[in-house]
Amino acid sequence: RKEVEQDPGPFNVPEGATVAFNCTYSNSASQSFFWYRQDCRKEPKLLMSVYSSGNEDGRFTAQLNRASQYISLLIRDSKLSDSATYLCVVNTGFQKLVFGTGTRLLVSP
C-alpha cells in the first residue's frame, strides 16, 4: 500500500463549480499535512497546510480526519486558473515529507 494515495483524475469541471479531492495516508503517526499545487512543467508550491480543526483560505477548504486517515481539499467557485495538479503531502516525521502522485483538475469555460 502506498503511503499517500490520491485519485489521479482528471477532474473536469465547469467554471463556478465546487470540486473536492480526497487523499488517504497509511502512517497513523503522521504529524502534519499539506496541499501543494503544481502547474505543468513547474515546481510544486504550497497551497495550504491542513490543521486538525479544518481550515479555510478564500475559496479553498482543507479538512483532516485522523480517525479515518484522510485529508480533503474543497475548491468552491472554480476558476480557469485553478487548473493544475494538486498534491497531497504528509509529514511522516524527521522532517521527511511524502508526496502523493497528485490529482489533476481541469476547469473549463
Add this chain to the structure above:
Amino acid sequence: DGGITQSPKYLFRKEGQNVTLSCEQNLNHDAMYWYRQDPGQGLRLIYYSQIVNDFQKGDIAEGYSVSREKKESFPLTVTSAQKNPTAFYLCASSGDGRYGYTFGSGTRLTVV
C-alpha cells in the same frame, strides 16, 4: 528575497557522462532534499540532508551522489551509472517539516 535556486534550468547530457545539478538556498534551512519527477508521475526522493556534512539515501539513490559541505548548498551528481536519467529534478529545503518545503524551479535533464 530568500529563496532556493537551481541551475541550470535545462541540461543535456551525453550517455556515459556525469553531470552536476546545482541547488543553493538562502533561507537558512537545515534540511535539503532532491526529488525526481517523471512525466505523469509523483515525486520520488533521491537523497536528503538534515545537517551539514551528513546526508541519507532516499528511495531511488542508485546512480546519484550528493555532498553537503555548506548549509546553503546541496549539489546532485547524476552519474553514468544512472540508467534512466532523463527527468525533471527538484531541489527543496525545509527549516521545520511542520511548515512544508520550499522548492526550487527545477532542472530538466535530457540524455542525448
